[in-house]
Amino acid sequence: MAGLQTIINKASSLLIDRRKVVGLQITRNEIPRVTLTPTKQPWKMELEMPSSLKYYNNRDLLEALDTMDRVSPEIVTFSNNPCLNWIFRYQGTLSTTSTGLLIGSSVQSFNGNQLILNVPVVPGNRVIFEPNDLIQLGNYPYPFTSTTRVLGGSGTVTVTTNRPNILSYNVVGLSVTVGNACKFNVFCPNMPTYKLIPGGYTNINGSTINNALIEFNDSFQLYEYVGTA
Amino acid sequence: MTTPIPAVANNKANITTAEYVKLTIYNEYGNLANNNVYTFSSSYTSDTIDGVEYSPLGGLLAVGQQNRSLRVTNGDTSVQISGIGGNNIYAVLESQGKIRGSKIEVTRGFFNPNTMVLANAVVRFTGIVTNYSIQEDREGLEDNFTVTLDASSFKTILENRIAGRKTNKNSWQFFDATDSAMNNINSLAGFTFDFGSDPKSKTVVPGYNGGGIPGGGGGMTKPGDTTNQNRK
Numbered sequence: 001m002a003g004l005q006t007i008i009n010k011a012s013s014l015l016i017d018r019r020k021v022v023g024l025q026i027t028r029n030e031i032p033r034v035t036l037t038p039t040k041q042p043w044k045m046e047l048e049m050p051s052s053l054k055y056y057n058n059r060d061l062l063e064a065l066d067t068m069d070r071v072s073p074e075i076v077t078f079s080n081n082p083c084l085n086w087i088f089r090y091q092g093t094l095s096t097t098s099t100g101l102l103i104g105s106s107v108q109s110f111n112g113n114q115l116i117l118n119v120p121v122v123p124g125n126r127v128i129f130e131p132n133d134l135i136q137l138g139n140y141p142y143p144f145t146s147t148t149r150v151l152g153g154s155g156t157v158t159v160t161t162n163r164p165n166i167l168s169y170n171v172v173g174l175s176v177t178v179g180n181a182c183k184f185n186v187f188c189p190n191m192p193t194y195k196l197i198p199g200g201y202t203n204i205n206g207s208t209i210n211n212a213l214i215e216f217n218d219s220f221q222l223y224e225y226v227g228t229a
Numbered sequence: 230m231t232t233p234i235p236a237v238a239n240n241k242a243n244i245t246t247a248e249y250v251k252l253t254i255y256n257e258y259g260n261l262a263n264n265n266v267y268t269f270s271s272s273y274t275s276d277t278i279d280g281v282e283y284s285p286l287g288g289l290l291a292v293g294q295q296n297r298s299l300r301v302t303n304g305d306t307s308v309q310i311s312g313i314g315g316n317n318i319y320a321v322l323e324s325q326g327k328i329r330g331s332k333i334e335v336t337r338g339f340f341n342p343n344t345m346v347l348a349n350a351v352v353r354f355t356g357i358v359t360n361y362s363i364q365e366d367r368e369g370l371e372d373n374f375t376v377t378l379d380a381s382s383f384k385t386i387l388e389n390r391i392a393g394r395k396t397n398k399n400s401w402q403f404f405d406a407t408d409s410a411m412n413n414i415n416s417l418a419g420f421t422f423d424f425g426s427d428p429k430s431k432t433v434v435p436g437y438n439g440g441g442i443p444g445g446g447g448g449m450t451k452p453g454d455t456t457n458q459n460r461k
Contacts, residue, residue, distance in 0.1 A: 037245075039272075
């Protein structure tokens with residue numbers, strides 16, 4: 001079983017943190033001065049779990065989490081669950097395949113945070129990307145977002161992404177996946193432990209057996225595993 | 230001499246910077262070409278500065294304080310790199326102590342804040358690694374491995390340096406056997422010269438068959454010369 005994917009599927013809330021590493025000072029006359037360290041800016045997500053999960057029905061989940069511990073990453077997505085796939089839905093108007101591939105599109109270059117894509121020629125008023133649209137290059141599960149609205153009009157568009165090109169691979173010519181089909185490579189540095197609270201009997205084949213509710217001691221704080229990007 | 234840094238000129242309120250550390254371990258005394266170079270950076274990607282590629286995967290954790298003064302002052306700093314993965318610990322241990330004395334340079338790179346592309350870089354610290362330590366901090370189930378390199382600036386190194394040669398024949402010819410510049414220095418040892426004063430007396434240098442010091446610009450005394458001492 002995919003532990004973190006199950007956590008995402010069953011979470012009761014999702015907190016997204018993409019803040020950057022900054023130095024911030026406010027001078028005596030209240031002028032702010034800031035510095036920015038151009039890091040890989042990993043995605044950080046905090047997921048809270050409901051207290052209604054039952055032990056008997058989720059032993060495989062607990063085993064998966066214990067096996068994964070705070071060490072192993074897992075590739076997760078928000079597309080395989082109808083309750084979640086609206087979160088990162090593609091907002092542009094280009095056609096995509098069922099797997100989220102932007103048809104007829106490829107990467108021309110990606111320097112800094114300037115991503116240049118070859119896209120089908122569409123009228124200039126057609127939206128290619130809206131702000132916050134997810135963009136994944138090739139099969140590398142480290143998605144970027146568009147920070148601005150990007151319109152068509154020619155066969156090439158420039159997207160200013162939320163973070164610079166963190167990929168250590170050659171990206172020229174890669175396909176482009178958008179929306180909720182994008183994948184995240186994350187691990188859980190704080191991997192919560194769990195407590196079993198007796199209750200919630202379960203009926204198995206006509207016989208009632210003991211069960212317990214699972215209470216995690218913390219939220220799941222997922223952290224993008226950018227060391228392999 | 231000052232080095233202008235356009236990225237921070239005119240009191241810019243927003244700057245984007247990363248630090249780059251270059252460590253050069255010399256493997257052989259007197260052969261600078263035989264070295265291993267390790268680079269670390271806090272940037273998001275590999276950047277090339279002066280022909281050297283700085284990897285973002287070097288595991289740079291922290292760079293210590295670097296003193297800034299108008300005058301040339303001593304400055305020590307430290308660089309912490311991750312011990313997880315083993316490469317950094319290997320680099321330290323593989324050198325078999327040679328990491329002490331290796332050259333360390335800290336460069337600050339300035340990025341275009343709009344495109345996040347490296348615009349220019351300025352060297353901020355150049356020094357020598359004087360010590361290293363490998364630490365493991367374990368608290369409960371949290372285990373941290375850190376390699377710390379202590380570095381001193383060149384000025385500190387020069388102040389602590391004991392070298393050079395004495396002004397005598399033996400020391401001079403230790404470096405160059407044909408150098409005769411100090412051949413006569415033994416005969417002058419122990420004499421006191423009153424440079425600039427009128428010659429008051431004729432002084433005989435033992436073994437030199439008379440004759441004053443060429444130039445005759447000053448008086449000269451030798452140990453036990455009571456005449457000159459009385460005139461002072």
